[in-house]
Amino acid sequence: MEAIHTRSSDSGRAAPDATTPRIVILGAGPTGLAAGYRLRELGYENFVMFEARGTVGGLASSETSANGFIYDIGGHVLFSHYEYFDRLFDKLLGDEYQLLLRESWVWMCDRFLPYPFQNNIKYLPREVVLECLLGLIDAQKQALDISRFTNFEELIHGVFGKGIAKHFMMPYNFKVWAHPPKMMNKEWIGERVSVVDIQRVLSNVLLDRDDAGWGPNSTFKYPRHGGTGGLFERMRPYVDGNLRLNTRVVGVDLERKEIVLDDGSREAYDVLFSTMPLDLLVSSMFGDVPDEIRSKAACLRHSGSYIVGVGVNQPSPSKKCWMYFPEDNAPFYRVTYLSNYSPEVVPDATRQYSLLAEISHSDFKPEDRGSIAERTIAGMVATRLLGECDRRDIADTHVIERDYTYPIPSIERDGALAALHPWLEQRDVYSRGRFGAWRYEVGNMDHSVAQGVEWVDRIVKDDRANELTYLAKRGC
Numbered sequence: 001m002e003a004i005h006t007r008s009s010d011s012g013r014a015a016p017d018a019t020t021p022r023i024v025i026l027g028a029g030p031t032g033l034a035a036g037y038r039l040r041e042l043g044y045e046n047f048v049m050f051e052a053r054g055t056v057g058g059l060a061s062s063e064t065s066a067n068g069f070i071y072d073i074g075g076h077v078l079f080s081h082y083e084y085f086d087r088l089f090d091k092l093l094g095d096e097y098q099l100l101l102r103e104s105w106v107w108m109c110d111r112f113l114p115y116p117f118q119n120n121i122k123y124l125p126r127e128v129v130l131e132c133l134l135g136l137i138d139a140q141k142q143a144l145d146i147s148r149f150t151n152f153e154e155l156i157h158g159v160f161g162k163g164i165a166k167h168f169m170m171p172y173n174f175k176v177w178a179h180p181p182k183m184m185n186k187e188w189i190g191e192r193v194s195v196v197d198i199q200r201v202l203s204n205v206l207l208d209r210d211d212a213g214w215g216p217n218s219t220f221k222y223p224r225h226g227g228t229g230g231l232f233e234r235m236r237p238y239v240d241g242n243l244r245l246n247t248r249v250v251g252v253d254l255e256r257k258e259i260v261l262d263d264g265s266r267e268a269y270d271v272l273f274s275t276m277p278l279d280l281l282v283s284s285m286f287g288d289v290p291d292e293i294r295s296k297a298a299c300l301r302h303s304g305s306y307i308v309g310v311g312v313n314q315p316s317p318s319k320k321c322w323m324y325f326p327e328d329n330a331p332f333y334r335v336t337y338l339s340n341y342s343p344e345v346v347p348d349a350t351r352q353y354s355l356l357a358e359i360s361h362s363d364f365k366p367e368d369r370g371s372i373a374e375r376t377i378a379g380m381v382a383t384r385l386l387g388e389c390d391r392r393d394i395a396d397t398h399v400i401e402r403d404y405t406y407p408i409p410s411i412e413r414d415g416a417l418a419a420l421h422p423w424l425e426q427r428d429v430y431s432r433g434r435f436g437a438w439r440y441e442v443g444n445m446d447h448s449v450a451q452g453v454e455w456v457d458r459i460v461k462d463d464r465a466n467e468l469t470y471l472a473k474r475g476c
């Protein structure tokens with residue numbers, strides 16, 4: 001596909017133009033919205049966006065419960081790697097955001113310790129501290145050579161040692177990914193694994209020192225209104241007129257270059273920009289799709305989530321942001337004090353607060369949907385987030401269910417992606433975003449926005465060299 005050039009109208013804004021290729025965007029999550037926003041910013045009008053749901057924002061949207069509590073689809077913390085994203089955030093929200101101190105904790109052995117785990121093992125029972133230290137010393141006897149590890153489980157043991165692997169890294173990662181770490185590759189971590197600093201770990205234990213990892217002024221921004229989704233709702237006016245909500249794409253006809261919508265109608269495209277899950281995109285294609293491509297797409301792995309929001313008729317009992325739960329005394333791997341992010345997510349913050357729990361599931365880790373809210377509350381009692389008598393103050397429970405929440409960096413992933421993306425691009429189909437690119441390491445909100453923007457720049461401005469985020473060559 002050659003670069004597309006825009007044609008400006010007298011008003012300075014490009015007119016829809018039969019001579020410009022028609023771009024169809026599939027999905028109005030952060031990636032699709034950003035692509036539409038960028039097209040408009042560049043004066044390109046010949047595009048349309050289809051979204052299956054009735055709202056924009058995808059996994060970064062928020063839901064309001066029947067009792068008026070607002071919940072995100074899992075704790076969303078903004079770590080921006082891009083100036084463009086920062087400028088966009090400021091433009092959309094102005095000063096309507098909260099600035100929060102990153103503060104995270106791990107619940108283990110009946111107590112909280114500050115994150116990161118390895119720097120704060122002094123909080124644990126002495127025998128666990130010893131097990132962690134001995135494992136670490138053992139691991140450090142071998143020169144750290146990441147290339148000798150063939151999967152994530154080996155990397156965990158090789159870098160952190162047996163004790164930390166047993167008590168935190170293995171159980172926690174299984175709970176998050178819902179896949180055994182040995183099924184995952186180690187490339188997604190790449191250079192981001194900090195070599196454990198044994199001197200620091202030992203000093204913290206012996207000198208009884210707290211070590212929260214990120215600097216004292218590390219902050220993140222959160223929209224004051226509407227939860228995380230409040231940010232992306234504000235992008236909607238920039239794509240209105242080109243956006244069709246409640247319209248699911250059920251098929252892609254590669255030969256005729258048409259998408260098939262859920263009402264049976266068809267829409268022609270010259271270029272298709274898809275942010276739906278890559279495996280579903282390929283399985284929905286008809287025309288000449290080789291078996292090899294179908295099977296590469298089918299081998300991609302993902303997990304789903306239940307997100308359980310709990311509203312309580314009490315003032316917030318804590319200043320914590322989020323907490324990790326590696327043990328099996330609760331179904332969730334993470335809980336966020338969401339109302340500490342913004343008072344606007346509960347009806348009355350002077351006398352109410354909210355918790356947001358995340359539970360992953362997959363074939364390897366099935367979770368019963370019917371009992372998930374009750375099991376979550378029981379887990380909150382078991383981990384002392386709630387007292388038994390606080391149950392009577394629970395004012396709200398709200399379950400959000402999504403089948404696709406984590407794209408697993410499995411052993412087979414990179415081989416599959418290396419075959420799938422070029423094959424699709426030869427047919428003018430570009431798959432981007434958290435589940436479009438299927439690269440977890442560039443699957444956060446800022447990355448997703450960057451993927452949409454960089455793709456538009458590549459297509460409209462022929463800025464091919466800069467489409468690096470989706471390749472995980474930028475933003476990691």
Ligand SMILES: Cc1cc2nc3c(=O)[nH]c(=O)nc-3n(C[C@H](O)[C@H](O)[C@H](O)COP(=O)(O)OP(=O)(O)OC[C@H]3O[C@@H](n4cnc5c(N)ncnc54)[C@H](O)[C@@H]3O)c2cc1C
Binds near residue numbers: 032079249405436
């Ligand atoms: C539990 C959890 C925690 C997270 N925490 C963070 C965090 O702390 N910080 C952070 O930056 N990011 C976080 N994220 C990631 C963030 O949500 C994603 O970066 C972002 O939502 C990805 O945007 P996207 O547009 O690529 O995909 P999505 O958000 O998945 O959007 C895709 C859109 O396509 C639509 N769609 C799918 N199929 C079709 C179809 N057939 N037809 C039409 N429309 C379709 C969907 O309805 C959806 O709206 C988290 C995600 C999860 C699940």
